[in-house]
């Protein structure tokens with residue numbers, strides 16, 4: 392796969408910025424090595440090039456052009472949370488996120504149609520409109536809700552695996568409007584369910600999530616498991 396050009400990276404960053412999504416230049420990976428130079432880097436190509444990134448993230452085209460002039464192969468990061476009015480549900484199948492999401496969807500109903508990215512590690516990022524503050528949190532194993540205090544790696548960034556982040560077919564920001572973050576996800580993050588969500592059979596009864604079907608997700612049978 393051909394790595395994305397500088398122009399492709401800048402064009403994408405400018406396009407996101409024009410939509411009010413705050414941009415953060417990220418380190419990049421060349422032949423598996425992170426540009427930060429740390430051979431033990433635990434987030435190659437995924438961490439900011441700039442200090443104080445939550446405040447320094449920008450929608451200013453001149454600033455964005457300058458960043459990619461300095462670092463032509465910087466990956467494109469988007470600040471999540473209140474400033475960008477964006478929350479992103481990151482589903483990592485390598486850590487069981489697909490199964491955890493399946494349980495939540497079984498319990499609360501399907502996620503609305505909304506823009507979606509296939510990450511470089513073949514995970515899924517669901518983009519939602521966010522109104523007001525919400526701290527990032529983990530709705531379940533292999534699931535991250537990226538909001539205040541977080542960022543996402545956006546297309547066409549290059550992952551350490553050599554894959555690029557891609558908008559899922561027909562799920563680009565041009566194709567489908569951002570759906571509002573589902574209420575149940577917001578409520579989970581707002582701490583109304585202080586125990587979060589657990590599958591464990593030993594899960595304390597007082598932590599059971601109330602829900603439309605009245606059945607905590609860990610009791611939902613899964614014939615395929």
Ligand SMILES: [Zn+2]
Nearest residue numbers: 425427432435
């Ligand atoms: Zn690094």
